[in-house]
Ligand SMILES: [Zn+2]
C-alpha cells in the first residue's frame with residue numbers, strides 16, 4: 001500500500017468540485033493527518049466547507065467486500081483497461097462520494113464517482 005502524502009491528496013482533490021461553491025482548491029487539515037487513523041479532513045479554500053477524506057483503504061476494503069469487484073469493473077479514462085486500485089476516497093456531500101483510483105495498466109490516476117452511494 002502506497003503512503004499518501006498531503007500534497008498528493010490535495011492535488012488530486014483538485015479534480016473534483018466543492019459541493020457548496022463548486023471551487024476546486026482544497027487543503028488538508030494536518031491535525032487530522034497527525035492522528036494517524038487515516039480519517040482526514042479536507043477544507044475548501046474558497047468557502048471553508050469541510051468534508052471527510054478516508055485514506056485507510058486496506059480497512060475499507062476489508063469491511064466492504066463488494067468494493068474489489070466494483071474496482072475490477074471500472075474502466076480507465078485513458079486506456080480503457082478495466083481494473084483499478086483504490087488510493088483514497090472523499091465524501092464530498094451526502095449524495096456525492098468519489099473514489100480516487102489508479103489504473104492497473106497505464107498507472108493513470110483519476111477520480112471515479114462512487115455509484116454505491118449514488119443509488120441510495
Ligand atoms: Zn467551497
Ligand SMILES: [Zn+2]
Pocket residue numbers: 076077078079080081103104105106107108
Ligand atoms: Zn489506463
